[in-house]
Amino acid sequence: MTNPFQLLGISDDVVNAVKDLGFETPTPIQEQSIPVLLEGTNDFVGLAQTGTGKTAAFGLPLLELIDFKINKPQALILCPTRELCLQITNDLKNFSKNIANAHVVAVYGGANIMQQLREIRQGVQIVVATPGRMLDIIGRKAIDFSSVKYVVLDEADEMLNMGFQDDINDILSTTPDDKKTWLFSATMPAEVRRIAKNYMDNPVELTMGTKNTGNVNIEHEYYIVRARDKYAALKRIVDFNPEIFAVVFCKTKLDTQDVAEHLIKDGYNADALHGDLSQQQRDKVMQRFRERNMQLLIATDVAARGIDVSGVTHVINYSLPDEIESYTHRSGRTGRAGKTGISICIINSKEVGKIRQLERIIGKQFTKAELPTGFDVCEKQLFSLVHKVHNVEVNVEQIDQYIPRIMDEFKDLSKEDVIKRFASLEFNRFLDYYSKAPDLNAAVGDDRGERGERGERAGRGRGSEGYTRLFINLGSVDEFTRGDMLSFICNNGKIGGKSVGKIDLKGVFSFFEVEDAVADTVFEGFKAVEFNGRQVRIEKSGDSGRGEGAGGGERRGGGERRSGGGGFGGERRSGGGGGYRGGGDRKSSGGGSGRREGGNSGGGFRDFSGRSRDDKGGNTGGPRREGGNREGGSGERRKKW
Numbered sequence: 001m002t003n004p005f006q007l008l009g010i011s012d013d014v015v016n017a018v019k020d021l022g023f024e025t026p027t028p029i030q031e032q033s034i035p036v037l038l039e040g041t042n043d044f045v046g047l048a049q050t051g052t053g054k055t056a057a058f059g060l061p062l063l064e065l066i067d068f069k070i071n072k073p074q075a076l077i078l079c080p081t082r083e084l085c086l087q088i089t090n091d092l093k094n095f096s097k098n099i100a101n102a103h104v105v106a107v108y109g110g111a112n113i114m115q116q117l118r119e120i121r122q123g124v125q126i127v128v129a130t131p132g133r134m135l136d137i138i139g140r141k142a143i144d145f146s147s148v149k150y151v152v153l154d155e156a157d158e159m160l161n162m163g164f165q166d167d168i169n170d171i172l173s174t175t176p177d178d179k180k181t182w183l184f185s186a187t188m189p190a191e192v193r194r195i196a197k198n199y200m201d202n203p204v205e206l207t208m209g210t211k212n213t214g215n216v217n218i219e220h221e222y223y224i225v226r227a228r229d230k231y232a233a234l235k236r237i238v239d240f241n242p243e244i245f246a247v248v249f250c251k252t253k254l255d256t257q258d259v260a261e262h263l264i265k266d267g268y269n270a271d272a273l274h275g276d277l278s279q280q281q282r283d284k285v286m287q288r289f290r291e292r293n294m295q296l297l298i299a300t301d302v303a304a305r306g307i308d309v310s311g312v313t314h315v316i317n318y319s320l321p322d323e324i325e326s327y328t329h330r331s332g333r334t335g336r337a338g339k340t341g342i343s344i345c346i347i348n349s350k351e352v353g354k355i356r357q358l359e360r361i362i363g364k365q366f367t368k369a370e371l372p373t374g375f376d377v378c379e380k381q382l383f384s385l386v387h388k389v390h391n392v393e394v395n396v397e398q399i400d401q402y403i404p405r406i407m408d409e410f411k412d413l414s415k416e417d418v419i420k421r422f423a424s425l426e427f428n429r430f431l432d433y434y435s436k437a438p439d440l441n442a443a444v445g446d447d448r449g450e451r452g453e454r455g456e457r458a459g460r461g462r463g464s465e466g467y468t469r470l471f472i473n474l475g476s477v478d479e480f481t482r483g484d485m486l487s488f489i490c491n492n493g494k495i496g497g498k499s500v501g502k503i504d505l506k507g508v509f510s511f512f513e514v515e516d517a518v519a520d521t522v523f524e525g526f527k528a529v530e531f532n533g534r535q536v537r538i539e540k541s542g543d544s545g546r547g548e549g550a551g552g553g554e555r556r557g558g559g560e561r562r563s564g565g566g567g568f569g570g571e572r573r574s575g576g577g578g579g580y581r582g583g584g585d586r587k588s589s590g591g592g593s594g595r596r597e598g599g600n601s602g603g604g605f606r607d608f609s610g611r612s613r614d615d616k617g618g619n620t621g622g623p624r625r626e627g628g629n630r631e632g633g634s635g636e637r638r639k640k641w
């Protein structure tokens with residue numbers, strides 16, 4: 001039987017490569033665009049969501065059109081983020097693995113430019129780039145685009161949102177006039193229309209699905225809660241979905257940190273991803289998420305842009321995005337490659353109007369969902385455990401030796417008793433948490449307790465008596481041990497070790513306490529400190545003025561409960577071993593970053609004056625842009641609510 005990709009005009013080498021990737025039939029976007037693009041004679045505008053198979057839709061025709069005998073750049077693909085750049089490059093390398101002499105290079109900021117220049121010098125036919133670094137390389141006269149025949153602008157709407165318009169103009173001016181331009185965009189705001197008009201000649205336009213219609217595989221739900229109950233609502237949603245693998249979106253970097261910190265502390269396997277992290281930190285976080293060593297990725301819009309992680313079950317909008325269009329990008333992180341997914345909005349009663357707006361824009365109805373009761377959660381968790389036990393793979397070889405002793409231990413109990421006890425072991429834990437769990441659902445118009453943005457924070461801890469608790473944007477992923485952090489604080493804050501209190505080392509950030517009397521000195525000392533080329537930021541923790549637990553009172557792991565919580569404590573779940581989160585098939589138990597803390601104690605090549613001795617950063621390509629520091633950056637051009 002002829003392969004359907006072959007029928008579209010793709011050659012055997014490439015067909016075999018995509019077969020190896022498990023692509024059996026083309027996705028609708030591939031079916032529609034491959035024949036058009038293969039002609040190679042048209043400009044093209046494709047209105048398509050992410051996750052629809054867009055990369056192969058333009059990548060496969062490109063591979064057919066390029067002359068791989070010539071070692072000159074013939075195709076340039078521009079995309080908004082480093083993550084997407086790496087993804088596209090990786091996809092193209094996979095698609096072209098059977099083509100002799102095919103060379104694809106990824107050009108992006110925040111990585112060693114020398115290596116990228118070396119690859120370019122060796123000869124490449126396809127360049128995949130983020131605009132900032134591309135311009136840098138063009139500025140160094142290190143690339144010759146005179147043979148470029150095709151330019152792809154991927155996620156064009158996002159590149160414009162991120163303010164890359166001028167950079168794109170400059171880059172395109174170095175390519176031949178007669179090249180063909182293919183533009184892909186999830187949405188078609190006026191700015192993208194203008195680009196299409198300016199850069200293209202009578203483009204073929206294809207709309208995959210209805211204009212602006214969200215992915216059909218995604219269901220949209222919203223929960224109405226009082227602002228102060230947001231965090232508790234998030235936890236309840238997570239608890240009610242024991243197998244959840246989700247991206248949780250917050251509006252600001254600080255909120256992502258807040259929420260991640262609280263989730264970690266409450267025993268969930270979570271971490272934050274935002275633009276204040278170094279490239280290395282972001283890579284580590286993403287790697288953990290991709291490998292499913294982390295269950296909840298708390299992210300800003302920009303940082304999560306273009307992430308293609310398969311199997312994301314839920315996208316949770318902890319806050320609605322400022323720009324309506326971001327919702328499509330957010331929800332597109334789930335329901336990828338034909339799988340189904342749920343996009344959840346946790347809103348307050350004043351935001352129902354925004355949901356109606358979203359419904360109009362994506363052309364889909366949202367379901368108003370009710371937060372489960374504590375009892376519902378307990379039941380769900382219990383049966384999830386029962387299910388897991390039923391399906392667990394038994395390592396007969398290892399366990400057999402213990403069976404006689406175990407049987408002996410249980411000899412006075414009936415099978416039913418054993419099952420009851422075993423199930424209770426975990427069930428009781430959840431019962432404890434949820435025994436007095438309040439109903440978190442708020443009615444429309446119920447504004448009690450609304451406190452606006454400040455109130456939506458997960459809440460941050462306060463320092464111990466006489467100490468100020470400070471946040472620092474460095475953590476164990478920067479290979480800091482507690483000892484390292486102590487000397488880092490002392491050296492830069494110009495204080496003695498005795499003035500430093502508790503150090504709470506997290507994955508990508510940490511908290512530390514200093515005596516109130518020296519807090520100002522420490523602030524002063526850290527004003528211009530860099531670490532590995534990155535500005536070190538310290539902030540006063542607890543600025544949001546709230547205690548732990550965000551008032552929701554549903555602490556999952558309460559061992560370390562601090563003032564103001566008012567929640568149900570219970571045992572600390574993370575590290576307790578044998579909890580739902582600790583056991584089963586998860587590689588790391590709750591607490592996320594904690595696992596790493598001990599591991600990296602070797603200490604890196606680091607200069608504790610705060611300045612990096614590692615010069616391989618080469619961030620000249622505009623980390624301001626590509627490093628993700630743009631959260632909220634150029635939003636004014638986007639459509640607001």
Ligand code: AMP
Nearest residue numbers: 023025026027050051052053054055337
């Ligand atoms: P993209 O929109 O290009 O980011 O693709 C989304 C996901 O779908 C990626 O994980 C691709 O590997 C996968 N994919 C793309 N095309 C196909 C196909 N024809 N069959 C199965 N999976 C695909």
